[in-house]
Amino acid sequence: MADQENRGPDAEAPTLPEPREYEHAAGGWGSVQGISRIELAEMAGPGALDTLKEQNKPGGYMCSSCAWTKPPNPHPFEFCENGAKATLWDLTTRRCGPEFFARHTVSELAARSDYELEQVGRLTHPMRYDAATDKYVETGWDEAFAAIGAKLNELDPKSVTFYASGKAGLEASYLYALFARIYGHNNLPDSSNMCHETTSVGLKKVVGSPVGTCQLEDLEHCDAIFYLGQNPGTNSPRILHPLKDAVKRGCKIVVFNPLREKGLVEFTDPQNPIQMTVGKPTKMNHMYLQVRSGGDIAALMGVMKRVIERDEMAQAAGEKRVLDTAFIEQHTNGLPAFLDTLKGTSWSSIEKNSGIARTDLEAAGDVYADAKNVIGIYGMGLTQHVHGSQAIGMLVNLLLLGGNMGRKGAGCSPIRGHSNVQGQRTVGITEKTALAPVDKYRELFGVETPEEDGNTTVDFLEGVIDGSAKGFVGLGGNLAKAVPDHARIHPCWRDLELTVHIATRLNKTHCMPGKESWILPCLVRAEKDMQESGNQQVSIEDSFSHIYGSIGKREPASEHLLSETAIVCRMAKATVPANPRVKWDEWQGDYAKIRNLIAQSFPQEFHDMNVRMDQPGGFYRGNPAHERIWKTDSGRAEFTDPSVLNSCGIGDADGRFHLVTLRSNDQFNTTIYGHSDRLRGLKGSRMIVMMSPQDIVNHGLREGQVISLATDTDGRDDFHRSVAGLEVVPYDLPRGTLAGYFPELNALVPLWYHDRLSKTPASKGIPVRVLA
Structure with a gap:
């Protein structure tokens, strides 16, 4: 291919194609139209509108989309475009029942796209894969659980992985983890392994907390926000409201992202009649720096070079220092080594690796130096790299320099995806034994659990390829499509001895059945979950570590559906030996009793859970780093000395x-x-x-x-x-x-x-x- 830079000096430069872009602001009438389009397509019915009115409000249904917080004083419409789409999608009137499966082989369905598969509608009956006809056929719940339990008992537990997608409530999640460990393994990866696990590991390494340190009210007191690698307009639109309020009071947002995402450029508030009609959109950013892929480490190094320079200038002038030296001396470790690396890193290397000019990085450094309170917000654009953990370390370095951690208006705030992915980790869905409440399992249930760590998602996939993985149970999700390396993994997936899918709609993973395969259809969160003690609440955790109750009020899509909690209880009962202290039937009948178990297993964080989870704004389970208590090896917040300037692995x-x-x-x-x-x-x-x-x-x-x-x-x-x-x-x-x-x-x-x-x-x- 010809390269323009090799053309002769007299050659006429070709016309550059015009880049595509959206000409309007995020939010506004575009969001309203986007919701309306999906509502018409799904024919969700009047009950869906009632659900939207109660969405993310006390006593209502907590959105099954992103993990953004549910404020104590909600807007009249406390849902965003994508949250509304998720609800309308869940409450569709389309149905995918036995008659559909009777008409199509799995081989035929495998040729369809995920969009086409999910368009069929909600799953209505438990289904069993019949290899002789290459079709899923209707089965009964008792038959399904008996066969699954029998097959699980044939397999070595350590060859089986229990995966969770991040949506199931805390109740189902706690019992799912308990079931896995009683059965005999710690193979409990979840969708965090595919998205935000770098935060859980990288952030914990430097500040001792696997989750963000901020609270919603911190956004009301910050002077600057450094926003990296996240697209709020699509992935978490409700954050645009507090960001807009922050901008209007003078907060400066500095964005680092390869694409100019519209939500961080301009925003029209759909709940503001003036802005929706005659007003102008809010300009969201002070600076928008289009960093190259993996260039965040270098970009942050450039910002910190300027911060150190400004601190030196302040010292020379006898002015207040930019660095919070009292905080650094009392609370941090490792600054001298980092400063040596920073000093030895040239501006030319920083510009090359970040793709951003020195003048722009220095201007960003000035924003930091002039601010009293700074928050760092980031998404997977920062973390999904070979050296993503180091990128998190660089952002934390920047915050630590000014003492912007563990005080009002300051801190580190990762934006999570799935609505309860953080909460699932909190209550025991983890492959790391040290993070599981194994002592409480012994105390409460008299059971000994495996001591060795289990599979991450990558470990499981390596087992799929080499044949050591034999069984897969999926609590939601579409894992085979979400994973990397399809050409290596997909041909091996069907060699699994057992695949079990707890799901609401048909997807590509279901079209790769193992030698024995089952689809177990479940309720969505907005539907009534009627058990022995009545309609059940579930609970979820947001990205600010607040816990909320959620209750569904819509009629289920089918009388044959079970809740995720009921499915876990009945599958566990059919699999593991009876134990008078492990009361699957009793827990299925009353989820409040499961929450009592969670409170007993995590008393400091979840005490009085049944009472506190319905208060406006939920309850805060706490975070030591928010209080400047550092659960690190050194007992201090750690400065990271980077080994690379670009976080890409190649x-x-x-x-x-x-x-x-x-x-x-x-x-x-x-x-x-x-x-x-x-x-x-x-x-x-x-x-x-x-x-x-x-x-x-x-x-x-x-x-x-x-x-x-x-x-x-x-x-x-x-x-x-x-x-x-x-x-x-x-x-x-x-x-x-x-x-x-x-x-x-x-x-x-x-x-x-x-x-x-x-x-x-x-x-x-x-x-x-x-x-x-």
Whole structure:
């Protein structure tokens, strides 16, 4: 391919294609129209509107989409576009029952896209895979649980993995973890392994907490926000309200992200009649720095170079220092080593690795130096890299310099995805034995649990490939589609002896049945969960560590559905030996008794849980780092001395790009609601690759051309990974950075290409080459 830089001096420069963009603000009438489109498509009915009115409010239903907080004083409409889509999707009138499965073989269904599969509607009956006909056939619940329990008892427990998607409430999650350990393993990965596990590991290493240190009210007192690698307009739109309020009172938001995501550019509040009619959108950012893929470490180093320079200038002038020296001396460890590294890092290296000019990084450093209170907010754009843990360390370094940790208006705030993914980890769904309440299991139930750590998701997938994994139980999700390295993993998935799927809709993973396979349909959170003691509440945890009660009021999609909690209880009862202290039937009949177990297992955090979870704003389970108590090895917050300047695991080379995978505006994880990525000005096919106009020209490509991407492993393995049929779309991106959709491009991620500490797939910096 011809490169424009090699053309002769007299050659006429080609016209650059115009990058796609959305011409309006985030929010506004576009959000209203987006909700209306899904409501009409799903025909969810009047009950869905009643659910939306109560969504994220005390005494109501807590959204099954993102984990953003549920404020004590909610807006009239306390839901966002994607939260409404998730509710309407759950409450569809479409049905996927036995008659549908009778008409289609699994091989036929496997050829459909996830969108097409989920469009069939809600699952209505438990189904068993019949290999002779290659179809799922209707079964009864008793038959299903008896057969699953028998098969689990045939298998070595350590060859079985219990996966959780991040949506199930704390009650089902606590019992799921208990079931796994009584059965005989700690193989309890969840969707955090696929997304935010780097926070759980990396943040804990430096401040002693696996979760964010901020509270919602901190956003009311900050002067600056450093916002990295997250798209709030699509992934957590309700955060735009407190961000808008912060901007209006003078807070400066500095954004680091490869794409100019509209939610951090301008926002029209759908709940503000004036702004929706005659008003102007709120400009959201003070600076928007389009960092190249993996360039956050270098960018933050540049910001801190300026902060240190400003501190030195203040000392020379006899003014108040920028660094909080009292905090650093009392609460931190490792600053001298980091300062030596910072001093020895050249500006040229910082600019090259970040893709951002020195003047812009210095201006960002000035924002930090001039602020009294700074919050760092980040998403998976920061963490889903081979050195994502170090990137978290760099953000924490920046916050520690000014003492911006563990006080009002300051701290570190990761934005979580699934509504209860953080809570599932809190109550025991973890492969790490040290994080499980094993002593309480012994005290409460008289059981001894396995001592060795279990499988992460990557460990499980390696077992699928080499044959050591024999069984898979999925508490929600579409794991086979969400994972990396499809060409290696998918052919082996059907060799599993047992696959069990607790689900609400049909998806691609169900179309890869093991030798014995079951689909167990469950209620959605907005539906009534009638048990012996009445309609049951469940509880969830948000990304600020607040716990809320949630109750469904809609009629179930089918009389044959069971709750996630009931399914776990009945499967466990059919599998593990009877124990008079393990009361599966009693717990299924009254979820308050499960919450009592949670309170007994975690008394400091969950005491009086049944009383406190229904108070407005939920209850805060606490966070030592919020109180400047550091649960680290040193007992102090740790400065990180970085070993790299770019967090991608494979560096630059001629012709190599780094690919960032994204969600669209019509998507939640692997669930595709439609084919409109409105906030990026895109619609139609998801088989696209976004590329800077200059890169398109320089590589001899053209807008609309269909290309393939192939993984460039730099010789680290010889397996060929590629995705074909991708249309070139011009987009405002840094040179050398590409973007495309998750999960369609997951096939390009090698299983071994993950964060060094957490094993989270490095899906935001995949090394690829373009094949025309």
